[in-house]
Amino acid sequence: xxxxxxxxxxxxxxxxxxxxxxxxxxxxxxxxxxxxxxxxxxxxxxxxxxxxxxxxxxxxxxxxxxxxxxxxxxxxxxxxxxxxxxxxxxxxxxxxxxxx
Amino acid sequence: xxxxxxxxxxxxxxxxxxxxxxxxxxxxxxxxxxxxxxxxxxxxxxxxxxxxxxxxxxxxxxxxxxxxxxxxxxxxxxxxxxxxxxxxxxxxxxxxxxxxxxxxxxxxxxxxxxxxxxxxxxxxxxxxxxxxxxxxxxxxxxxxxxxxxxxxxxxxxxxxxxxxxxxxxxxxxxxxxxxxxxxxxxxxxxxxxxxxxxxxxxxxxxxxxxxxxxxxxxxxxxxxxxxxxxxxxxxxxxxxxxxxxxxxxxxxxxxxxxxxxxxxxxxxxxxxxxxxxxxxxxxxxxxxxxxxxxxxxxxxxxxxxxxxxxxxxxxxxxxxxxxxxxxxxxxxxxxxxxxxxxxxxxxxxxxxxxxxxxxxxxxxxxxxxxxxxxxxxxxxxxxxxxxxxxxxxxxxxxxxxxxxxxxxxxxxxxxxxxxxxxxxxxxxxxxxxxxxxxxxxxxxxxxxxxxxxxxxxxxxxxxxxxxxxxxxxxxxxxxxxxxxxxxxxxxxxxxxxxxxxxxxxxxxxxxxxxxxxxxxxxxxxxxxxxxxxxxxxxxxxxxxxxxxxxxxxxxxxxxxxxxxxxx
Numbered sequence: 030x031x032x033x034x035x036x037x038x039x040x041x042x043x044x045x046x047x048x049x050x051x052x053x054x055x056x057x058x059x060x061x062x063x064x065x066x067x068x069x070x071x072x073x074x075x076x077x078x079x080x081x082x083x084x085x086x087x088x089x090x091x092x093x094x095x096x097x098x099x100x101x102x103x104x105x106x107x108x109x110x111x112x113x114x115x116x117x118x119x120x121x122x123x124x125x126x127x128x129x
Numbered sequence: 130x131x132x133x134x135x136x137x138x139x140x141x142x143x144x145x146x147x148x149x150x151x152x153x154x155x156x157x158x159x160x161x162x163x164x165x166x167x168x169x170x171x172x173x174x175x176x177x178x179x180x181x182x183x184x185x186x187x188x189x190x191x192x193x194x195x196x197x198x199x200x201x202x203x204x205x206x207x208x209x210x211x212x213x214x215x216x217x218x219x220x221x222x223x224x225x226x227x228x229x230x231x232x233x234x235x236x237x238x239x240x241x242x243x244x245x246x247x248x249x250x251x252x253x254x255x256x257x258x259x260x261x262x263x264x265x266x267x268x269x270x271x272x273x274x275x276x277x278x279x280x281x282x283x284x285x286x287x288x289x290x291x292x293x294x295x296x297x298x299x300x301x302x303x304x305x306x307x308x309x310x311x312x313x314x315x316x317x318x319x320x321x322x323x324x325x326x327x328x329x330x331x332x333x334x335x336x337x338x339x340x341x342x343x344x345x346x347x348x349x350x351x352x353x354x355x356x357x358x359x360x361x362x363x364x365x366x367x368x369x370x371x372x373x374x375x376x377x378x379x380x381x382x383x384x385x386x387x388x389x390x391x392x393x394x395x396x397x398x399x400x401x402x403x404x405x406x407x408x409x410x411x412x413x414x415x416x417x418x419x420x421x422x423x424x425x426x427x428x429x430x431x432x433x434x435x436x437x438x439x440x441x442x443x444x445x446x447x448x449x450x451x452x453x454x455x456x457x458x459x460x461x462x463x464x465x466x467x468x469x470x471x472x473x474x475x476x477x478x479x480x481x482x483x484x485x486x487x488x489x490x491x492x493x494x495x496x497x498x499x500x501x502x503x504x505x506x507x508x509x510x511x512x513x514x515x516x517x518x519x520x521x522x523x524x525x526x527x528x529x530x531x532x533x534x535x536x537x538x539x540x541x542x543x544x545x546x547x548x549x550x551x552x553x554x555x556x557x558x559x560x561x562x563x564x565x566x567x568x569x570x571x572x573x574x575x576x577x578x579x580x581x582x583x584x585x586x587x588x589x590x591x592x593x594x595x596x597x598x599x600x601x602x603x604x605x606x607x608x609x610x611x612x613x614x615x616x617x618x619x620x621x622x623x624x625x626x627x628x629x630x631x632x633x634x635x636x637x638x639x640x641x642x643x644x645x646x647x648x649x650x651x652x653x654x655x656x657x658x659x660x661x662x663x664x665x666x667x668x669x670x671x672x673x674x675x676x677x678x679x680x681x682x683x684x685x686x687x688x689x690x691x692x693x694x695x696x
Contacts, residue, residue: 038464040532050601057598060591067583072500073508082588086595089516094603097391098610104392104617111616111625113273 057083137184137195141171141206142241142254145213149233153226160229164217167233171240172210175203182246191306194246200573201427205243205363207571208431209236211557212355212438219442219550220348231264232352239356243363247306248296248321251364255292255324258357259285265349266341274344281341285357288327295320311368322369328361329412330405332381336621338405339389343397343454347445350397354404354441359430362411366426371418376499379416380510382409387517389619394612396444396454396526400437403480403522406514407433413511414495417502420574425494427572432487432561436479439554440526443473446543446551447530456525456612461535469543470531472551479558481523481593482515487561489589490568490580497578516596523593524600529612 039045064080071077137143148167152160175198184196213236220228238257245251259282266278299317300306311318327334342353369375383406390402407429414426446469447462448454463470475486482488492515499508542548561568565580603609665671 038461038535040463041461041535050605053594053598053601056590057594060587060594063587063591067587070584072503073505076500080591082591083595085512086516086592087599089513090520090596090599091603093387093513093517094391094520094599094609097388098608100388101392101610101617104389104619105613105615106618108614108616113276 137186139174139178140184140196140241140244141175141210142237142244144171144174145233145237145240149230149237152233153230157224157226160226161221164221164229164233165214168210168213168217168236171237172207172214175206175210175240188249191247191249193250194307195241195250196244197246197308198244200571201363201366201423202243204427204431204571204573205359206240208434209240209243209356209359212236212352212434215435215438215550215554216348216352216355218553219351219445219547221546222544223346223348225268225346227264228268228346228349231261231268232348235261235265235352235356239360242360245308248292248299248308249306251308252289252292252296255328255360256286256289258360259289262353262357265353266345268346268349269344271344277341277344281337284327284337288324291320291324291327295322295324308367310370313369313372313374318368322372325361325364325368326378328357329365330358330361330382330408331378331412332385333620335382335386335405336619339398339401339619340621342401342404343395347449351438351441351445354400354437355434358404358408359434362408362415362426362430365412366415366423370415370423372416375412375416376504376507377416379409379412379414380507382406382412383514384409384510384517387514387521389617390517390521391525392610392617394455394457394614396456396459396530397441397448399456399521399526400440400444403440403518404437406518406521407437407480409514410492410495410511413504413507414498416507417495417498417504419498419502420576421494421501421578422498424569424572424574424576424578425491425498428491428494428568429488431568432479432491432558435554435557435561436476436487439472439476439551439558440480440522442547442551442554443469443476444526444530446547449547450540450543451538454530455614456529457614459530459536459538460533461531462538462540463531464535465538465540466531466542468548469551470527472548472555473527473531475555475558477523477527479562481519482589483562483593484581484586484589485559485562487558489562490565491561493580493585493589494578512592515592519593519596520600524597 061080061083069077075081145167148163148171152163155163178196178198180198180203182194182197184194186193186195213233216232220232223229235258238254238261242251242254242258245254263278263282263285266274266281268274295317296306297317298320299311299315302315302317311321313319313322323334327337330338338358342350345353365375386402386405386409390399390406393399393402411426411429411433414422414429416422444454446466447459450466451459451462453459479486479488482492496508496511499511543551569578600609663669
């Protein structure tokens with residue numbers, strides 16, 4: 030293992046990142062346009078609404094990530110919360126009082 | 130068909146176990162050959178077996194059916210054996226006899242369990258998977274792995290005991306040990322259901338997966354991810370197909386692990402949560418129970434073993450080279466490990482169910498079955514969960530390890546055998562996605578299904594691409610939760626903290642009560658002592674020196690009393 034060279038890699042160049050984002054936006058736009066060009070077979074009614082799937086994808090994703098983010102303060106603890114040493118810490122010998 | 134094929138000895142499970150016994154004594158340079166030859170031979174044997182019940186033997190007064198070959202058991206045994214071959218290739222460089230032996234015994238036990246035609250045979254192999262697999266965790270040879278392995282073993286053995294008790298009760302009620310549809314109508318059926326539920330990682334019974342799998346060795350985690358949980362899914366499909374409760378259980382299983390996966394830092398643990406979420410899809414399929422839904426569950430298990438194995442393999446390669454798998458420490462690895470990154474992305478796209486990848490052609494069967502049977506809540510849950518899968522397995526795992534900011538690691542690409550295993554698995558993921566017909570041909574039921582309709586392809590792309598757009602928006606605006614070190618509480622807190630705390634509380638209060646009783650008795654004893662001392666001590670009444678007159682008076686009084694009594 031050695032340290033990094035100075036030149037940014039392909040996926041760190043701002044131009045490349047902008048292009049990727051532009052591509053995603055373009056594809057999404059194309060997929061909204063596609064709504065007009067296929068026959069829907071809704072099973073429940075609501076899944077036949079205009080742009081149901083794009084909205085479902087976007088909203089569900091935001092809901093999941095933001096809910097998880099709100100849960101984090103309640104759930105997060107120190108890595109050694111259960112007092113079981115992890116693999117990096119193994120070099121230091123265990124003391125007897127580390128046992129539960 | 131040759132006569133010997135009908136015998137219990139001609140079992141693919143025993144081929145793997147005998148192979149394991151040979152590896153235990155063969156020199157190291159032969160391990161590589163055996164790790165590949167044995168699963169291949171077992172797979173060839175499996176497909177030579179005619180459909181039907183074979184391998185009848187008598188044991189403990191029961192007539193056991195050790196080999197049941199039908200559509201359901203054969204597809205599971207097939208993917209287990211393919212998995213055994215691929216993980217054998219992945220682990221070729223590992224110089225650890227224990228891991229090789231336990232991997233083959235474990236795979237053999239899992240194959241034996243899915244081929245079991247009765248509950249007693251199932252129980253024997255069920256316990257064998259537990260015992261063989263724990264060595265893959267202990268093989269990490271860390272203190273934490275030792276503790277985690279013990280916890281894992283206890284939970285697995287509890288599942289086995291419930292299966293045994295359920296089998297006994299079921300046998301007394303019905304007089305049969307056949308492993309067919311069981312249902313929830315009898316107490317035995319319930320006990321077996323819970324036994325399967327533990328191994329299938331039902332909500333609140335799930336945490337052994339996330340606890341144990343990330344602590345196993347690099348190849349051990351890949352191997353573990355294949356068998357135990359999918360064996361349980363098979364058992365549910367065999368014994369509880371069409372059980373309504375499974376739809377609810379499965380829908381919950383798809384949703385709640387997502388939140389944990391989003392905030393988890395250990396990427397192998399993220400994948401363990403993701404595994405739980407994928408099992409949920411299969412459980413919903415089994416709950417719906419129509420031929421299409423059961424085909425969907427079987428096909429999804431098949432595809433899942435491959436793409437989940439591929440994801441665990443790529444993260445294992447990162448751990449092998451970099452030495453850590455924490456998202457907060459990683460980044461920019463595409464420069465050093467481009468092949469691993471590419472294979473990981475194939476796994477991510479497969480699990481996210483992009484068209485032309487394996488997840489698309491299998492998951493869609495379950496969603497279609499849910500829609501056709503009007504389970505709209507479960508269907509919506511699966512849809513939300515699909516967007517969640519894109520986050521934790523589709524984006525988070527490859528993005529934070531191979532891209533994001535460059536963490537400065539300059540390591541070598543994964544060893545050649547790991548790359549070959551990942552390449553072969555990736556090829557299968559794409560192959561199934563592009564040309565699903567061979568997989569559909571070996572599904573248990575004969576159902577016409579075509580995943581590539583324009584509606585389905587467009588809708589799936591809309592769902593996934595807009596979810597990806599949401600990631601871009603959240604990440605660029607800084608709303609996406611950063612990767613930070615830490616540990617997240619899950620249901621294991623109940624038995625790792627709350628239960629011991631309650632135990633300690635009970636122990637302390639019993640000790641306090643005992644101390645109080647002892648103290649009370651001590652006080653009583655003290656009082657009695659004082660009284661005795663007062664009466665008979667050196668200064669007590671009994672020890673005083675008395676004058677002759679007093680003595681005479683008492684003797685006279687006693688004699689008078691004596692006279693009165695006997696007069």
